[in-house]
Amino acid sequence: MDLSTHKIKFVQDLIKKSYINSCQLDIECIKPGNVNQTSGHPDTSSDDFIKSFMTTAEIISSNDSSLGEKIENSVLMTKRVVNKNTNLGIILLCSLFVQSLSLKKNLTLCEAIEFVVIEATSEDVSKLCNAIKLAQPGGLGSHSDYDVASNPDIALLDIMKISSEYDMIAKQYALFFEDIFRFVIPALDNAFRKINDKKLAISYTFLKILEKYPDSHICRKYGNKIAKKTSNEASDLIKILDGDTRHESWGKKLMSLDNHFKMTRVNPGTSADLLVVSMMIYDYFIGLPDR
Numbered sequence: 001m002d003l004s005t006h007k008i009k010f011v012q013d014l015i016k017k018s019y020i021n022s023c024q025l026d027i028e029c030i031k032p033g034n035v036n037q038t039s040g041h042p043d044t045s046s047d048d049f050i051k052s053f054m055t056t057a058e059i060i061s062s063n064d065s066s067l068g069e070k071i072e073n074s075v076l077m078t079k080r081v082v083n084k085n086t087n088l089g090i091i092l093l094c095s096l097f098v099q100s101l102s103l104k105k106n107l108t109l110c111e112a113i114e115f116v117v118i119e120a121t122s123e124d125v126s127k128l129c130n131a132i133k134l135a136q137p138g139g140l141g142s143h144s145d146y147d148v149a150s151n152p153d154i155a156l157l158d159i160m161k162i163s164s165e166y167d168m169i170a171k172q173y174a175l176f177f178e179d180i181f182r183f184v185i186p187a188l189d190n191a192f193r194k195i196n197d198k199k200l201a202i203s204y205t206f207l208k209i210l211e212k213y214p215d216s217h218i219c220r221k222y223g224n225k226i227a228k229k230t231s232n233e234a235s236d237l238i239k240i241l242d243g244d245t246r247h248e249s250w251g252k253k254l255m256s257l258d259n260h261f262k263m264t265r266v267n268p269g270t271s272a273d274l275l276v277v278s279m280m281i282y283d284y285f286i287g288l289p290d291r
């Protein structure tokens with residue numbers, strides 16, 4: 001193995017490790033309304049998520065596949081092992097991040113993401129649209145002019161700009177991870193610095209995401225009013241947690257809101273997707289804390 005091959009293998013292994021670490025932490029932490037290891041949904045368990053990320057890790061970290069191939073193959077593999085949509089948002093975001101790392105250009109990460117989106121081919125768009133059709137995300141609905149079901153003849157950036165009106169994942173494509181870089185990763189870093197418990201820091205960051213961005217998954221399913229109400233409830237809990245600096249009762253309070261959201265079938269899934277890719281980027285470049 002020559003040095004260049006060794007370097008590529010090292011980077012792939014690091015990407016794969018960061019992806020698995022982030023997805024594993026995603027289900028280990030209490031993120032109110034989301035599946036975790038002690039509380040699932042009626043049709044989805046934490047085992048489904050583990051199978052999903054373990055079987056897609058190799059595809060996501062691949063150095064010799066296009067953006068569209070990463071996304072479509074990951075969804076196909078997920079359907080094969082769990083036959084549910086456990087991870088479409090994670091796949092879309094993490095694939096774009098990984099694809100940007102493969103560029104042999106002197107670019108910042110933000111510039112590389114922009115390049116990947118703008119230079120995406122019609123085949124990438126076709127495979128991405130097929131992946132979304134296969135995953136069948138909740139509350140997707142349809143668009144009169146550019147619906148994924150019709151495999152639209154349109155640039156990836158344009159379709160993501162149109163979709164960003166009602167989908168936060170699409171917005172990250174359209175704005176080249178602006179919210180992730182400007183808010184989510186700084187919020188995660190701040191939580192790690194202030195909270196001496198990695199999992200509680202991640203839970204707290206999830207609440208901060210939900211507080212700032214009414215979840216687009218909830219919005220598509222139930223409307224803006226319910227999405228905003230969910231954000232307000234996250235904000236209320238943040239205020240309570242901020243008053244308990246010893247973190248003694250954080251677990252119980254997080255579980256209480258988790259039970260409430262699940263009783264009302266409210267799942268802030270997009271907020272969790274933003275958190276996963278942010279943890280992956282953080283782990284890849286900085287390293288998630290051990291504590």
